[in-house]
Amino acid sequence: MSKIKTSFICQQCGYETNKWMGKCPECGEWNSLQEEIVQAAGKSTRTDNIKRPISINEIPLEGEVRISSGILELDRVLGGGIVPGSFVLIAGDPGIGKSTLLLQVSSLLASGSGKVLYISGEESLNQIKMRSKRLGLGSKELYIASETNINAVETYIRTMEPLLVVVDSIQAIYHPDMASAPGSVGQVRECAAHLMRLAKTSEVAIFTIGHITKDGSIAGPRVLEHMVDCVLYFEGERHYPYRILRSVKNRFGSTNEIGIFEMDEKGLKEVLNPSEMLLSGRPEGVSGSIVVSSIEGTRPILIEIQALLSTTTFGMPRRTATGLDYNRVVLLMAVLEKRLGLNLSNEDAYLNVAGGMRIDEPAADLGIAAAIASSFKEIKINPGTVAIGEVGLAGEIRGVNYIESRLKEAAKLGFTRCVIPKDNLKGLKKSDDIEIIGVSNLRQGLEVVLGG
Numbered sequence: 001m002s003k004i005k006t007s008f009i010c011q012q013c014g015y016e017t018n019k020w021m022g023k024c025p026e027c028g029e030w031n032s033l034q035e036e037i038v039q040a041a042g043k044s045t046r047t048d049n050i051k052r053p054i055s056i057n058e059i060p061l062e063g064e065v066r067i068s069s070g071i072l073e074l075d076r077v078l079g080g081g082i083v084p085g086s087f088v089l090i091a092g093d094p095g096i097g098k099s100t101l102l103l104q105v106s107s108l109l110a111s112g113s114g115k116v117l118y119i120s121g122e123e124s125l126n127q128i129k130m131r132s133k134r135l136g137l138g139s140k141e142l143y144i145a146s147e148t149n150i151n152a153v154e155t156y157i158r159t160m161e162p163l164l165v166v167v168d169s170i171q172a173i174y175h176p177d178m179a180s181a182p183g184s185v186g187q188v189r190e191c192a193a194h195l196m197r198l199a200k201t202s203e204v205a206i207f208t209i210g211h212i213t214k215d216g217s218i219a220g221p222r223v224l225e226h227m228v229d230c231v232l233y234f235e236g237e238r239h240y241p242y243r244i245l246r247s248v249k250n251r252f253g254s255t256n257e258i259g260i261f262e263m264d265e266k267g268l269k270e271v272l273n274p275s276e277m278l279l280s281g282r283p284e285g286v287s288g289s290i291v292v293s294s295i296e297g298t299r300p301i302l303i304e305i306q307a308l309l310s311t312t313t314f315g316m317p318r319r320t321a322t323g324l325d326y327n328r329v330v331l332l333m334a335v336l337e338k339r340l341g342l343n344l345s346n347e348d349a350y351l352n353v354a355g356g357m358r359i360d361e362p363a364a365d366l367g368i369a370a371a372i373a374s375s376f377k378e379i380k381i382n383p384g385t386v387a388i389g390e391v392g393l394a395g396e397i398r399g400v401n402y403i404e405s406r407l408k409e410a411a412k413l414g415f416t417r418c419v420i421p422k423d424n425l426k427g428l429k430k431s432d433d434i435e436i437i438g439v440s441n442l443r444q445g446l447e448v449v450l451g452g
Helices: 072-078 098-112 125-135 150-160 185-202 223-227 274-278 326-340 362-377 403-412 442-451
Strands: 004-010 033-040 087-092 116-120 142-146 164-168 205-210 230-235 242-250 258-264 267-270 289-296 299-311 319-322 347-353 385-387 417-421 435-439
Touching: 004 185, 033 185, 072 242, 072 258, 087 098, 087 185, 087 223, 098 116, 098 125, 098 142, 098 164, 098 205, 098 267, 116 150, 125 142, 142 150, 150 185, 185 205, 185 223, 258 274, 274 299, 289 362, 289 403, 299 362, 299 403, 319 326, 326 347, 326 362, 326 442, 347 362, 362 385, 362 442, 385 442, 403 417, 417 442, 435 442
Parallel strands: 087 205, 087 230, 116 142, 116 164, 164 205, 289 385, 319 347, 385 417, 417 435
Antiparallel strands: 004 033, 230 242, 242 258, 258 267, 289 299, 299 347
8 A cells, every 4th residue: 555644734823744742833832833743755646637828918808807795895805796706715703794794795796697506504594594584695596505525616616617616614624635624724725725726727715704813813734815816804893883805815906995894783884985984973072082094905084083181090001092003103192202301200191092993104103193182281172173194202293194085075074174284285186175284293293283
């Protein structure tokens, strides 16, 4: 008999070794190495039907074909729609709405475009039917299968030739030629490669759901993210009805694009005007509240930042930031103390981004500093003011990108004044809808924001 070759593979990072170890030397996890069959000895690889490389000038240029999913926010994140032959991975926390979103997309496509195959390895047919009935979904062209064998999945796809295939989830599918359990590194890698080959050879778009670990990364080997064409993360807070679909990898469009949804009893609904939604419950006549303009992908979104400062009762003041980078908040407070002389060393500081959003870009620095100073001095900020600008360690206000898009969004929602970096005034057309004020340093910015 031919000898079977095995290796020990880490189930956390994919590190491979020929002997067992208690601790993975790559990621440091204990008891994460499992023995898996790598290949059977003497197994030959056929080289028939190998195509020769051709010049790039000889490749015919075909027009871009995209299929609308029926959900505008999903089409935006994908770069304009579903590309035939693409392999898309959607990841997110349990219960965030991944299966609900893909079931809605499947029903919409099946109702107007063609056959859709939904394969579930985690739910029975009756469970899927119950959910579709609750969401009011269904179509005679939507076919459901409860299957975990990758060979059976391939048979379904080649027999039916659907327009779209949904696999829920990649961790539940297994390859019968591998001895390891479903969800292991080897199984996930092999099944993903199998699905990718199916997508490219049959020109069928395949969406698969991926589980995530406790630290928020996709479970399984990192190579899984490199194999697929698009990686989408479904984010959201349990206490908020809003969900964000974020693109972190896209071979057919821009990355860091987002789509915003609202979860209700009928499933996920699109939020076409997120700025208006996020500012709907904004308080009036309260210090420590200001609106900033953030760019998510190519879309400007107006977000409210709130700050609350109170004198500490302990020797060490507290600093808490929800939806903001904690280190960035501490840095801005240090700049306010050093450059403007604000005595914040005895103040507890609590900052929050309203609506459950998260801001990572430095263009919100001026707004964060203004909210802190407003709460500290108990000065109310004009509710029609929007602050945009990056703050440096010397207290200077640096220019930001997409300034025209930010200003248009602010004017569209009725804001009357916008404080921006002075560098962004160059080549900027004056607007009759909104007053634009340029500032060069933090002191000037706070005088304008807090003074009017």
